[in-house]
Amino acid sequence: DSGVTQTPKHLITATGQRVTLRCSPRSGDLSVYWYQQSLDQGLQFLIQYYNGEERAKGNILERFSAQQFPDLHSELNLSSLELGDSALYFCASSVELAGATQYFGPGTRLLVL
Amino acid sequence: EDQVTQSPEALRLQEGESSSLNCSYTVSGLRGLFWYRQDPGKGPEFLFTLYSAGEEKEKERLKATLTKKESFLHITAPKPEDSATYLCAVQARGGSEKLVFGKGTKLTVNP
Numbered sequence: 001d002s003g004v005t006q007t008p009k010h011l012i013t014a015t016g017q018r019v020t021l022r023c024s025p026r027s028g029d030l031s032v033y034w035y036q037q038s039l040d041q042g043l044q045f046l047i048q049y050y051n052g053e054e055r056a057k058g059n060i061l062e063r064f065s066a067q068q069f070p071d072l073h074s075e076l077n078l079s080s081l082e083l084g085d086s087a088l089y090f091c092a093s094s095v096e097l098a099g100a101t102q103y104f105g106p107g108t109r110l111l112v113l
Numbered sequence: 114e115d116q117v118t119q120s121p122e123a124l125r126l127q128e129g130e131s132s133s134l135n136c137s138y139t140v141s142g143l144r145g146l147f148w149y150r151q152d153p154g155k156g157p158e159f160l161f162t163l164y165s166a167g168e169e170k171e172k173e174r175l176k177a178t179l180t181k182k183e184s185f186l187h188i189t190a191p192k193p194e195d196s197a198t199y200l201c202a203v204q205a206r207g208g209s210e211k212l213v214f215g216k217g218t219k220l221t222v223n224p
Contacts, residue, residue: 043202104159
């Protein structure tokens with residue numbers, strides 16, 4: 001158990017809908033990262049938050065957004081969903097230190113029908 | 114652009130048959146190289162971090178090594194429970210702490 005929690009574990013929805021994925025980092029970790037894993041692309045970095053502020057953006061679509069709350073949990077919002085958004089979405093957290101290990105949560109499996 | 118290439122894509126071993134997985138990387142400046150293990154449908158599980166060429170880390174049957182261009186994950190006398198996908202990732206110096214991942218090596222160890 002990494003100490004990172006994610007809910008829900010599974011999500012099935014229809015095209016055009018909006019969903020919210022939730023992540024709670026390990027105790028004491030201020031940085032939260034979101035990654036997407038699909039069969040053909042592997043693990044891709046989406047976005048990083050540090051202590052409530054956006055720190056870095058990767059290949060995140062404009063339809064996707066995220067935020068980190070004062071209690072440090074984070075939410076990833078996916079809107080106008082398309083079939084191609086079906087994937088595993090992982091959250092990771094780390095301490096604020098260059099080269100620090102990122103610990104991953106169990107993931108949310110999203111299926112868009 | 115930072116890149117990570119892992120080989121082979123898949124590897125089948127007999128129990129006890131040692132082998133190595135390769136991770137080649139291109140990065141502007143390496144801050145760290147990370148190895149993870151991932152079981153189907155689960156989140157990546159941290160194994161090792163390597164920071165500089167020549168560094169080695171060991172854990173049970175696994176040993177990770179690092180050069181200026183690649184890293185190896187050596188598996189000695191593997192057991193069926195070592196079957197998983199092994200992921201390599203790099204973090205570059207400067208800016209974001211994001212990880213750039215390779216596509217992984219799927220290891221199957223037969224009893």
